[in-house]
Amino acid sequence: MIDNLFEMFKKLIDVPDDELEDDNAIVLAAVSLMLEVARSEAGGEQVEHEVIRRVLASEFEVGGELIDSLLEAGSAKVEEAHDLFQFTQLINEHYSRDQKESLIHAMWLVALADGKVQAIEDHIIRRVAGLIHVAHGDFIRLKLKARG
Helix, strand or coil: CHHHHHHHHHHHHCCCHHHCCCHHHHHHHHHHHHHHHHHCCCCCHHHHHHHHHHHHHHCCCCCHHHHHHHHHHHHHHHHHCCCCHHHHHHHHHHCCHHHHHHHHHHHHHHHCCCCCCCHHHHHHHHHHHHHCCCCHHHHHHHHHHHHC
């Protein structure tokens, strides 16, 4: 499964094999989930994309042009997706509990980028948290942490 997603990712961004790591497919799933939050609300996507860029640089240690490629590929994946399961399944298979919590925190940062959380953003993050088995108490704690 991950090999197929990784190959699809390479085709989407057209980068030579030796410039990508296997972890990028998993990062692509995380980016896609953050982009789902960003696109859920009309307007303000620019500010939310900047937050995603900062998260990719600081949390995932992704640099430069690869960030742009991940955002482009993630946007395409989100547009094609029928549900969140294809992303959350990959996260469940490869992320530790702490990494899952970091992802939910990052999603809250994206939702809060414009200063307010819309109901649809809250709903998406709540659904993802449930699908990746982040407890409700942790979901709330991470929301409060993102606000602070």
